[in-house]
Amino acid sequence: MTAARASSWPVPTRRAVVIAALGLLPAVLSVLAPSVALACVVLDLTLVAAVALDFLRAPRADRLRVTRTIDPVLSSNRPAFVDLALELAPGVTGLVRGEVRDGVPPGPHVEGHRQAFALESQLTLRYRLEPKTRGELVFEAVFLRLEGPWGLCARQQAVALPQTVKVFPDLTALTKDALALARASEDDSRRRVPLKSEGREFESLREYRAGDDRRTIDWKATARRSRAMVRVHQPERNQAVLLLLDCGRHMAGEIGGRRKLDLAIDAALRVAKVSLDQGDHVGVMAFATAVKGWLPPRKGAEQLRAIAQALHRVEASLEESDYGGAIDLAFSRNVKRTLVVLMTDLTDPDAAQALLRRTQRLVPRHLPLVASMQDDDVHAAATAMPERVLDAHRRRVAAQLEADARATVARLRDAGARVVRTSPKTFGPAAVNAYLDIKAKGLL
Numbered sequence: 436m437t438a439a440r441a442s443s444w445p446v447p448t449r450r451a452v453v454i455a456a457l458g459l460l461p462a463v464l465s466v467l468a469p470s471v472a473l474a475c476v477v478l479d480l481t482l483v484a485a486v487a488l489d490f491l492r493a494p495r496a497d498r499l500r501v502t503r504t505i506d507p508v509l510s511s512n513r514p515a516f517v518d519l520a521l522e523l524a525p526g527v528t529g530l531v532r533g534e535v536r537d538g539v540p541p542g543p544h545v546e547g548h549r550q551a552f553a554l555e556s557q558l559t560l561r562y563r564l565e566p567k568t569r570g571e572l573v574f575e576a577v578f579l580r581l582e583g584p585w586g587l588c589a590r591q592q593a594v595a596l597p598q599t600v601k602v603f604p605d606l607t608a609l610t611k612d613a614l615a616l617a618r619a620s621e622d623d624s625r626r627r628v629p630l631k632s633e634g635r636e637f638e639s640l641r642e643y644r645a646g647d648d649r650r651t652i653d654w655k656a657t658a659r660r661s662r663a664m665v666r667v668h669q670p671e672r673n674q675a676v677l678l679l680l681d682c683g684r685h686m687a688g689e690i691g692g693r694r695k696l697d698l699a700i701d702a703a704l705r706v707a708k709v710s711l712d713q714g715d716h717v718g719v720m721a722f723a724t725a726v727k728g729w730l731p732p733r734k735g736a737e738q739l740r741a742i743a744q745a746l747h748r749v750e751a752s753l754e755e756s757d758y759g760g761a762i763d764l765a766f767s768r769n770v771k772r773t774l775v776v777l778m779t780d781l782t783d784p785d786a787a788q789a790l791l792r793r794t795q796r797l798v799p800r801h802l803p804l805v806a807s808m809q810d811d812d813v814h815a816a817a818t819a820m821p822e823r824v825l826d827a828h829r830r831r832v833a834a835q836l837e838a839d840a841r842a843t844v845a846r847l848r849d850a851g852a853r854v855v856r857t858s859p860k861t862f863g864p865a866a867v868n869a870y871l872d873i874k875a876k877g878l879l
Contacts, residue, residue, distance in 0.1 A: 443592045445490040446580060451587040454482055482587075489583030493590035498527045499554070501577050501594050503537065505564075509572070510605045511697065514565045517548070519577065522557040530555055533581040533589060538596075539564065540572050566602040568697060569747050574598040603747045604700050639667045672714030674879050675732045675771050676870070678703045678742075680721040681779035682749060683756030685786060690810050691859035696751045698808060699778040702863040706776055707742050709867050711735065713874060717742070721749045722761035729764070732773070756786065758793045766801075773801045774879050776866070781807040781856065782836055787843040791850060798851035802879055805847055806855040806866045813837065 458478050502520040509515045519535055536549040547562035579592040640656055643663035656664040680703060686695045710717045718732035719742050728745045781787055797803045816833035844854045857865040873879055
């Protein structure tokens with residue numbers, strides 16, 4: 436994007452400051468020799484006049500063209516590069532020295548957005564930017580500090596360069612290879628590997644091999660071919676998956692250095708990617724007291740982009756979540772059996788009671804899967820050996836929170852829901868593996 440207009444003001448350079456500092460020596464001598472005072476005054480006035488004249492002779496913004504180049508869509512927690520192109524206007528010649536600083540909005544981690552330059556014709560400067568959260572980055576101006584020919588004063592210029600960039604969740608982590616690595620990072624006791632023979636939808640016939648379940652032998656095909664043949668099944672396709680994202684006050688905090696809602700959205704997109712690859716219909720709803728975003732279940736690669744678009748500006752609010760209202764709206768027209776993946780927090784017993792009542796109403800028509808994050812700091816505090824009285828109180832509170840969460844998990848499972856509760860680092864892979872386990876076993 437190219438600059439629109441600019442304003443300017445003077446900024447003395449380091450050279451002017453050094454000369455002014457050296458001028459203090461005659462000023463000290465003037466105390467001992469009053470005859471030197473006049474010379475000090477003349478020197479100071481000369482320096483001020485030189486600084487002012489150098490400012491007037493410094494290049495103006497209309498002598499340069501400034502352009503910012505950045506991708507219109509970025510991914511959170513993924514580095515991106517921004518190019519600032521500086522070019523002398525037509526008919527302008529000579530060397531222009533100065534410094535450029537891009538007015539990056541607060542939030543992202545930036546490196547090199549402030550650089551010195553010497554421009555003869557055209558120049559491109561690059562810096563690194565890494566957004567930490569979803570939403571929008573609003574750039575407003577680029578700041579130029581152009582030095583005068585004597586290097587005593589620079590013209591500080593705020594060049595209006597408005598530009599808005601969308602920051603989506605990290606979609607690069609949704610490739611099949613990344614998902615396979617994520618599943619492999621979990622230990623064997625928690626890993627779920629879907630077997631080719633699982634599922635209820637017939638795929639093909641093949642010859643019997645040692646270790647195959649004899650219940651899968653197709654006796655008619657065996658008789659026709661005079662050798663043992665088994666039926667191979669695969670998980671059913673075209674099933675419905677609904678992702679419910681709690682955006683209430685319990686998801687507004689941070690855990691493991693990241694916002695809970697951001698972790699939930701990353702996990703939801705992982706589940707959506709795998710579900711769409713499996714041929715299922717996927718929908719999403721973000722809600723708190725009211726619904727913040729709603730996409731009915733659909734299939735295809737375009738649905739993943741639509742989900743990412745719907746969720747990139749969703750923020751948590753400090754209000755209670757209405758589980759009943761969200762579920763009623765989602766199923767007001769849907770009668771198909773659905774896997775309902777609810778991503779929420781289970782630390783509040785009162786909110787858990789409301790969730791439990793709605794879960795009981797979903798079963799047995801639908802299959803609820805509740806995914807929640809375990810706060811590693813709370814878990815560590817609940818099991819740590821106290822050394823001080825304050826540590827003992829902290830352990831008691833943390834242990835109560837953990838006990839409430841475990842009780843909620845038990846009640847949800849008794850009500851017929853499947854529950855995933857794990858640390859933030861394994862939350863996404865655990866949610867994906869729970870979905871794959873449900874598909875492999877034909878539970879949906």
